[in-house]
Amino acid sequence: MFLHNLKYEFLQNIRQKELIGWMMLFPIVLATLFYVAFGNIYEKEKVFSEIDIAVVEVTKDDIFNTVLDELSTGDEPLFNVKYTDRENAEKLLRDGDVLSIIYVDKEMTMSAASKGLAPSIVRSFLEQYTNQKTIITETAKTNPDKLEAVIKSLSNEIDCMNTKQLSNGNMDPYITYFYNLIAMVALFGSTNGVFSATRNQGNLSAIGARKCVSPTHKLKTTIASLLAAAAAQIVCVFISITYIVFILRIDMGDKIAMIYLSGVTGTFAGTSLGFFIGSIGRISESTKYGIAFPVTMISCFLSGLMIADMKSIISQHCPVVNKLNPAALISDLFYCLSIYDDYSRYIGVTATLLIMTVLFTAGGFLLTRRKKYASI
Amino acid sequence: MQVFKTFMKIMKKHLRTSIIYIIVFLAIGIGMSLSDDKKTGFENSRLNISVIDNDNTEASRALIEFIDKNHTIVEVGNSKDEMLDALYYLRANVILTINEGYAEKLANGETDDLFSDYRVPGTFTAEYFDTQINQYISTINAYTTGGFSIEKAAEKTAVLMENEVKAEIISPNEKKDSSLLSDKISQYFNYFAYVIIMVIISGLCPTILVMTSKEIRNRTNCSSISSSSQLLQIALGSVIFSIGVYLLLTCSAAILYGSEIFSKNGLLGILNSFVFLIFAMTLTIFIAVIAPSSNVVNMIANIVGLGMSFLCGVFVPQMLLSDTVLNVGKFLPAYWYVKANNMLSGSNNEIFSNSKFFICIGIEIAFSVMLFCITILAAKTKRSSKSV
Numbered sequence: 027m028f029l030h031n032l033k034y035e036f037l038q039n040i041r042q043k044e045l046i047g048w049m050m051l052f053p054i055v056l057a058t059l060f061y062v063a064f065g066n067i068y069e070k071e072k073v074f075s076e077i078d079i080a081v082v083e084v085t086k087d088d089i090f091n092t093v094l095d096e097l098s099t100g101d102e103p104l105f106n107v108k109y110t111d112r113e114n115a116e117k118l119l120r121d122g123d124v125l126s127i128i129y130v131d132k133e134m135t136m137s138a139a140s141k142g143l144a145p146s147i148v149r150s151f152l153e154q155y156t157n158q159k160t161i162i163t164e165t166a167k168t169n170p171d172k173l174e175a176v177i178k179s180l181s182n183e184i185d186c187m188n189t190k191q192l193s194n195g196n197m198d199p200y201i202t203y204f205y206n207l208i209a210m211v212a213l214f215g216s217t218n219g220v221f222s223a224t225r226n227q228g229n230l231s232a233i234g235a236r237k238c239v240s241p242t243h244k245l246k247t248t249i250a251s252l253l254a255a256a257a258a259q260i261v262c263v264f265i266s267i268t269y270i271v272f273i274l275r276i277d278m279g280d281k282i283a284m285i286y287l288s289g290v291t292g293t294f295a296g297t298s299l300g301f302f303i304g305s306i307g308r309i310s311e312s313t314k315y316g317i318a319f320p321v322t323m324i325s326c327f328l329s330g331l332m333i334a335d336m337k338s339i340i341s342q343h344c345p346v347v348n349k350l351n352p353a354a355l356i357s358d359l360f361y362c363l364s365i366y367d368d369y370s371r372y373i374g375v376t377a378t379l380l381i382m383t384v385l386f387t388a389g390g391f392l393l394t395r396r397k398k399y400a401s402i
Numbered sequence: 403m404q405v406f407k408t409f410m411k412i413m414k415k416h417l418r419t420s421i422i423y424i425i426v427f428l429a430i431g432i433g434m435s436l437s438d439d440k441k442t443g444f445e446n447s448r449l450n451i452s453v454i455d456n457d458n459t460e461a462s463r464a465l466i467e468f469i470d471k472n473h474t475i476v477e478v479g480n481s482k483d484e485m486l487d488a489l490y491y492l493r494a495n496v497i498l499t500i501n502e503g504y505a506e507k508l509a510n511g512e513t514d515d516l517f518s519d520y521r522v523p524g525t526f527t528a529e530y531f532d533t534q535i536n537q538y539i540s541t542i543n544a545y546t547t548g549g550f551s552i553e554k555a556a557e558k559t560a561v562l563m564e565n566e567v568k569a570e571i572i573s574p575n576e577k578k579d580s581s582l583l584s585d586k587i588s589q590y591f592n593y594f595a596y597v598i599i600m601v602i603i604s605g606l607c608p609t610i611l612v613m614t615s616k617e618i619r620n621r622t623n624c625s626s627i628s629s630s631s632q633l634l635q636i637a638l639g640s641v642i643f644s645i646g647v648y649l650l651l652t653c654s655a656a657i658l659y660g661s662e663i664f665s666k667n668g669l670l671g672i673l674n675s676f677v678f679l680i681f682a683m684t685l686t687i688f689i690a691v692i693a694p695s696s697n698v699v700n701m702i703a704n705i706v707g708l709g710m711s712f713l714c715g716v717f718v719p720q721m722l723l724s725d726t727v728l729n730v731g732k733f734l735p736a737y738w739y740v741k742a743n744n745m746l747s748g749s750n751n752e753i754f755s756n757s758k759f760f761i762c763i764g765i766e767i768a769f770s771v772m773l774f775c776i777t778i779l780a781a782k783t784k785r786s787s788k789s790v
Contacts, residue, residue, distance in 0.1 A: 143526040147530050149567055182540070
C-alpha cells in the first residue's frame with residue numbers, strides 16, 4: 027500500500043507541469059546569468075595581473091627608469107609601463123587604458139581615475155622609492171662609511187613572508203552565488219511540501235477529503251506523500267547541479283557524488299519546511315504558498331543569493347542566524363565540500379539539517395494529527 | 403466603483419510578498435545610508451588584517467602600530483574554521499603571524515621568515531600587502547645596517563613612512579563636479595530597479611489574474627458595468643498601487659539621504675526612476691497576460707527581475723561586466739536606467755550631459771511603448787484563441 031501511495035503521490039507531483047517546468051527552468055536561467063555576470067569578475071577584480079601605468083617624465087631620472095624596467099620585466103611583472111606626455115597620459119587614464127599616471131619630477135606625484143588597490147600599489151611603490159632615496163642621502167650625510175652597506179641592504183630582495191595555505195579549494199567568493207542558487211532550488215521543495223500537506227487535508231482538496239476517509243494510517247500516507255514531494259524536487263535539484271557543474275563547469279570541487287548527496291539533504295529540509303507550513307491551521311492553500319515562497323526567498327537572501335557578503339555580515343553580528351537558516355546551511359554543505367579536506371564540519375551541518383527535517387515533519391504531522399474529515 | 407473596490411480587496415490579500423520586498427529593501431537602504439562615502443581625493447585602500455604577535459617586543463609592537471595606521475586590524479579567532487571563513491568571506495585579507503625572534507633576526511640583518519601568514523594567494527590584496535611590508539622591513543633593515551638599534555630603526559621607519567606621495571584623482575567628469583550624487587544614493591536608485599519590478603509584479607499580477615480569470619470575467623461581463631469602465635477601474639487600481647509604492651520608496655530615500663535627493667541630479671534620478679516605474683507597470687501587465695497561472699508568477703518575476711538586474715549592472719557595477727554581457731544588456735531597459743544613474747553620480751566613468759541622459763530616458767520610454775504594444779497583441783491573440 028505504501029508503494030502504491032508513493033507512486034501516485036509522485037505522479038501527482040510531477041503533473042504540476044507548469045510549476046515543475048519553471049522550477050527546472052528557473053535555476054538554469056539564473057545560473058547562466060550568474061555565470062555571465064560573475065564569470066570574469068574574480069579574474070578581473072581580485073586576481074593579480076600587471077598594472078597598466080603611464081609615466082610622464084617632467085625631469086629625467088635614470089635610476090627610477092632602471093627600477094621601473096626591472097619591475098616591468100621578468101616572469102611576474104608588477105607594472106606595464108607606457109612612457110608618454112601629460113596630455114596623452116591623461117587621455118589614457120580617462121579611457122581606462124592605464125590605471126595610474128606617475129609624474130617623474132623632483133618630487134614624485136601620481137594620479138589615478140579612482141581609488142582602489144592597483145593605484146594604492148603604485149603609490150606604495152613610489153613611496154618606497156622616495157624613502158630609499160631619503161635614506162641614502164641621509165646616510166651619505168651622517169654616516170658615509172656605511173653608505174655602501176646601506177645601499178646593498180636596500181637592494182636586497184626581501185623574502186620575509188612564509189605563506190601557508192589553509193585550503194586547496196576554490197576560494198572565489200562569487201561561487202557562493204551558485205551554492206545559494208542550488209540551496210534555493212532545494213528550498214523550493216517547500217512548495218511541494220505545501221502541496222503534499224494540503225493534499226492530505228480534507229478541507230483543502232478533494233483528494234485530501236478522500237484520503238481522510240480512507241482506512242490507511244495517516245502517518246503512512248503522509249510519509250509517502252512527503253517522500254514523493256521530495257523526490258520530484260530532487261529531480262530539479264539534480265538538473266541544476268548537473269547544469270552548474272558539468273555544463274557551466276563551475277569549480278565546486280571534485281567530490282561530485284557528495285555534491286549530489288548534499289542536494290538531497292537540502293531538498294529534504296526544504297520539503298519538510300513546506301510540509302510544516304502547509305500543516306499550520308486552517309488557512310487557505312494559496313496563503314500557505316504565499317508564506318512558503320517569501321520564507322524561502324528571505325532564507326536565501328540572508329544566505330547571500332542577492333548579496334554575496336550577507337552571510338559574512340550576519341556571522342559578525344548575529345552568527346546564530348547562519349546556524350539555523352536552512353539556505354545558509356545548505357550552501358555551507360557545498361562550501362565545506364569545496365574548501366575542506368575532511369568531513370567534520372560537513373557532518374555537523376548535515377546533522378543540523380537532518381534534525382530540522384525531522385522536527386518539521388514531526389511538527390507538521392502533530393499539527394494535522396487527529397484532524398479527521400468530520401472534525402475540521 | 404465596484405470593480406475598483408473589489409480590485410483593492412483582492413490586492414490586499416496579495417500584498418504579503420510585496421511588503422516583504424519593501425521592508426528588506428528599506429533595511430538595506432538604511433544600512434547604506436549609515437555608511438560614509440565622501441568623494442574626496444585619493445586615499446590608499448585599507449585591508450583587513452589579522453595579526454598574531456608571537457614575538458611581543460617593542461619592534462613587533464611598532465610593526466602592529468604601522469599596520470594599524472594603514473589598515474584595519476580585525477580579530478578572526480584561532481580555529482581553522484574561523485580563519486578559513488574569514489579569508490573566504492574577505493573579512494580578513496591576510497592573517498599574519500609575527501614569528502618569535504622577529505626583533506632579534508631583524509637586528510642581525512636577517513629578513514627571511516619573519517612572518518608566516520594565511521591568505522588567498524595571487525590576489526591584488528596580497529600583492530599590496532606584500533609591497534608595504536617589504537617596504538617596511540627593507541627600511542628598518544637599512545637603518546639597522548646604518549648602525550641604529552632595532553628600536554631606533556623602527557621609530558625612524560615609522561616617521562619616514564609617514565611621508566606620502568601626493569596623489570590625486572583625475573575625474574572623468576572634467577569639472578570637479580560637486581553636484582554629483584554620492585555612491586550610496588546611486589546604489590539606492592540602482593537597487594530600486596530590481597525592487598520595483600519585484601514589488602509591482604508580485605502585488606499586481608496575482609490580482610489582475612484573479613480579475614481576469616474566466617469565471618469572474620464572464621460574470622462581470624454580463625453585469626451592467628461597461629467593459630471600458632471595468633478596464634478603467636482596474637487600471638486606476640493598478641496605477642494607484644504603483645504610484646503608492648513609488649512614493650513610499652522615493653520619500654524613504656528623501657528621509658534617508660536628506661537634501662541631496664532634492665539637488666538637480668537627485669531630481670533627475672527621481673525622474674529616471676519614475677520612467678522605470680512605467681516600464682515595470684507595462685512589464686507587469688505583459689506578465690499578467692502571458693502567465694499561465696498565479697503559481698508561477700513569482701518565479702517569472704524572479705527570472706525577469708534578477709535576470710535583468712544581473713545583466714544590466716544593478717547589483718554588479720557595469721564596469722565589471724564583460725562586453726558580451728553589456729551588449730546583451732543594451733537590449734534591456736534596466737541597462738539604460740543604470741547608465742543614466744551612473745551619469746548622475748559620475749560612477750563607472752560615465753560623463754553627464756543633458757542629451758545623453760535624456761537619450762537613456764527616451765530609450766526606457768521606447769521600451770515601455772514597445773512592450774505595451776506587444777502586450778495588446780498578446781492579449782488579443784490569447785482572447786481570440788480562447789474564443790475559438
